[in-house]
Amino acid sequence: MLRLATWNVNSIRIRLPLLAELSKREVPDVICLQEVKAKEDDFPFDKIRQLGFENIALYSIPGYNGVAILSKPPLSNINKYPHVGRDDARHISAVIDDKFEVHNIYVPAGGDVPDAKNNPSFAYKLDFVDEATEFFSNKGIKPRLLCGDFNIAPSENDVWNHKALMQIVSHTPIEVEKLNRFFKKGKFFDAVRKIYPESEKIYSWWSYRNPNWQTNNKGRRLDHIWIDNELSSAVVGTKICKYFRAKERPSDHVPVIVELKI
DNA sequence: ATGGTGGAAGGTCCA
Numbered sequence: 001m002l003r004l005a006t007w008n009v010n011s012i013r014i015r016l017p018l019l020a021e022l023s024k025r026e027v028p029d030v031i032c033l034q035e036v037k038a039k040e041d042d043f044p045f046d047k048i049r050q051l052g053f054e055n056i057a058l059y060s061i062p063g064y065n066g067v068a069i070l071s072k073p074p075l076s077n078i079n080k081y082p083h084v085g086r087d088d089a090r091h092i093s094a095v096i097d098d099k100f101e102v103h104n105i106y107v108p109a110g111g112d113v114p115d116a117k118n119n120p121s122f123a124y125k126l127d128f129v130d131e132a133t134e135f136f137s138n139k140g141i142k143p144r145l146l147c148g149d150f151n152i153a154p155s156e157n158d159v160w161n162h163k164a165l166m167q168i169v170s171h172t173p174i175e176v177e178k179l180n181r182f183f184k185k186g187k188f189f190d191a192v193r194k195i196y197p198e199s200e201k202i203y204s205w206w207s208y209r210n211p212n213w214q215t216n217n218k219g220r221r222l223d224h225i226w227i228d229n230e231l232s233s234a235v236v237g238t239k240i241c242k243y244f245r246a247k248e249r250p251s252d253h254v255p256v257i258v259e260l261k262i
Numbered sequence: 263a264t265g266g267t268g269g270a271a272g273g274t275c276c277a
């Protein structure tokens with residue numbers, strides 16, 4: 001069994017108490033974090049090791065972004081990948097227990113205006129997805145698990161209002177098209193949708209700017225766990241930890257967990 | 263038509 005969690009923490013230092021709770025209540029073997037927002041010197045290695053995650057792979061820059069893989073099983077072949085010519089700390093991978101290659105990505109959010117000509121952030125996002133598509137079109141040696149904050153909600157039931165959100169960055173047709181192409185070319189399988197049917201609305205993110213997020217439930221599913229198609233039968237469970245959004249000092253994203261029988 | 267909140271090279275920038 002392998003329990004893999006992905007979580008955009010929006011600052012690892014602020015979220016340490018919740019990380020401890022995730023570790024205790026959900027008992028993941030591996031946690032992929034995005035937006036750690038801490039340079040290497042500020043990263044709380046010791047406190048995370050005390051939670052049982054003795055093996056840590058970190059790719060970070062001061063201030064923004066940053067991704068990490070926290071693991072109880074041993075890690076090897078750690079790789080950090082700058083994309084679209086930027087050293088932005090958005091993609092790291094490691095081999096877990098000599099069995100799987102886990103990739104953790106943080107796709108650029110893309111700004112507010114869904115127009116690549118007038119918004120460089122949006123152009124960067126599209127280029128990032130294109131580059132990732134090429135990257136993952138080539139098979140690795142080990143079976144691959146890919147997770148992270150993709151900042152795109154591809155399906156109608158990945159957003160609270162499909163029609164309205166088609167004009168909002170994260171659910172525009174061009175983003176959805178590119179993410180679907182990424183999915184197909186990489187021959188991936190959506191581990192979360194194996195358990196939650198396509199007809200069910202599920203979200204992993206609720207904006208900080210909506211204080212009534214619980215009653216309005218205007219969420220989006222931005223965080224994903226994709227696995228190699230061959231591993232599809234190994235998925236035995238999935239959990240979106242919505243209760244984390246209601247905690248004291250929450251991230252705007254909640255942890256997403258998959259359980260694999262392998 | 264803009265703001266709302268949260269977090270970070272501490273001042274705006276990004277989400």
